Amino acid sequence: MRTGTTALIGALVAILGAAGWYAYQGLIVPGEPMPRDGYIALTIGVVLSIIVGAGLMALLFFSSRRGYDEPPTFKDED
CATH class of the missing domain: 1.20.5 (Single alpha-helices involved in coiled-coils or other helix-helix interfaces)
Incomplete structure (x- = not known):
């Protein structure tokens, strides 16, 4: 290495x-143990993180299947 x-x-x-x-x-x-509000905030943060991750993965597959990830090709105007 x-x-x-x-x-x-x-x-x-x-x-x-x-x-x-x-x-x-x-x-x-x-x-002191974590208060109830702390558990609620933690749950909301985890759920929102999972939603954002799933949305980004969906965007990744959508752009891959539609061909948005391919390099551009130029057409000649002859």
Whole structure:
């Protein structure tokens, strides 16, 4: 592997480790449970994220089937 690739993989693994450590620390800290409004906001965010993802996938398949992803071709005016 080249040096740049190794550095990129190392940086991504470090970021993943930091995110995992942060999530673990958030889980083990004692405190108050999440209020009902928090669960409602979390549910709305998850549902909207799934809807946006499904819409983007539908757009991807629509544009692929209609030929919008093909490179343009120019016609001669002879």
